[in-house]
Amino acid sequence: MLESSPGQYSQPGSSSSTELAGGEALTVEQAIINLSHEDLSLRYYAAWWLGKFRVRDTVAIEALIAALEDEADRTELGGYPLRRNAARALGKLGDLRAVPGLICCLDCSDFYVREAAAQSLGMLGDRACIPALTQLLAGGMAAAQPVPGRPHLTQPYEAVLEALGDLGATAAIPLIQPFLDHPVERVQYAAARALYVLTQEPEYGERLVQSLAGSTLQLRRSLLSDLGASGYLPAAEAIAEAAVENSFKLIALKGLLDKYLAQPEAAPLSDSAQRVMTLIDSLL
Amino acid sequence: MIVTHPTSLIKAVEQATTATDLIAAVQALAEARLEIGIPTLIAVLGYNNPAAAVIAVNGLVQLGKVAVSPLLELIDDYNYGARAYSIRALAAIADPAALTVLLNAAATDFAPSVRRAAAKGLGGLRWSQLPPEQVYPAQAQALETLLSVAEDADWAIRYAAVVGLQALATSKSFTHDLLATQVSAKLDRIVQTEPDLSVKARAQLAQQQLDKCVGSQLEQPSEGGSA
Structure with a gap:
């Protein structure tokens, strides 16, 4: 297991998922059995598989929750690969029984377990985790330093900031604001995205739009993803014109449109919606 | 206006060594709307440079019907990125031969x-x-x-x-x-x-x-x- 690539089987759009699904097809029963298989790689794969194929089976969910406390699967550096995959899967399965276990994972010694737990808690939408998530911002910017010898900061700040935004944690706004000036661009973007979601103040959406001009391709892709998730509709044209592959633009524009259409008062054929659709049409 | 010889416009694309030079050269070739430049514009679709490819697609679309046969003949069976640009060009020209x-x-x-x-x-x-x-x-x-x-x-x-x-x-x-x-x-x-x-x-x-x-x-x- 490579310490630096925790998500190697969970990258969106990678062809490995279909190859693995075809080559090592599992049944729900087999996947659940495999979660406690003596071959640790089969456990790891089963956890990923249950999330990927959205298996909302009670037994599967209970087995994944138990896997959040796994002690068998360890990396050389002390990481918990199975916990990481179980935490990721539980975010996709939408069962709130996973929340207490995921909150415990926020204290795990493995950065990638904390990151996966924060992401999944944001997806599950249970506000009970807000105090625990907020706790990860303790120490503010001063604590948000790189870990020597590792490719990450002390905490999974991006994931925490985004989750706090998605959970509507308005009380955390003063704690989020300083991160707009964090030296790591992705952390700045995560803060701006969260603050836009929480306040609907255009200045935060505009920050993301303006960052598009001066950044690298990797960062522009990341910005598009943040803009799509922010629901900041005035960004639609900037997304369509960004120097990024069409597939990233399409996903971002769809994110904007989905978020807009999910509002109870949104009309599917309003001018705003049609404007975004015209842009999507042009990128097909 | 400076009149540039068609082959030098094509050479400029083929010999560009930086992304900026390539984009400028493709832009110039596309604007010249030369039938002789069509295979070069199609080749650009496979250069893995999205900005240059978009300019080349627009150039091919401007050329219209005359670009259809070369686009169909030179479609890239190996590079799906290039193929997607070719299909976009064919879709925009909208000739039913495609x-x-x-x-x-x-x-x-x-x-x-x-x-x-x-x-x-x-x-x-x-x-x-x-x-x-x-x-x-x-x-x-x-x-x-x-x-x-x-x-x-x-x-x-x-x-x-x-x-x-x-x-x-x-x-x-x-x-x-x-x-x-x-x-x-x-x-x-x-x-x-x-x-x-x-x-x-x-x-x-x-x-x-x-x-x-x-x-x-x-x-x-x-x-x-x-x-």
């Missing part, structure tokens, strides 16, 4: 970007350029493929199929009642069953455009609808 390539690409290409571009393009072909007796069979083929592509697991491909269906059903030469009924029935079903909000909204927009089109045909029988 029908077979678009049908195959929409139905069978492994690359989502190629399938999306082909599905959109299938609906928008200039059917009136076909001999009259070929219009109905060609449209029926396009419709059959779009109906099946509209069932894809990928939201963007379903979305592209809806865009294709709208373009097909609102084209002036789309006059066959049976085909029109099939498009309407499909859009109705998508609106009722589509789980994805964006795709569903796009189908609702297509329904609205179809209604407008029928309305304008009733008012002005000689004009037909517009896309």
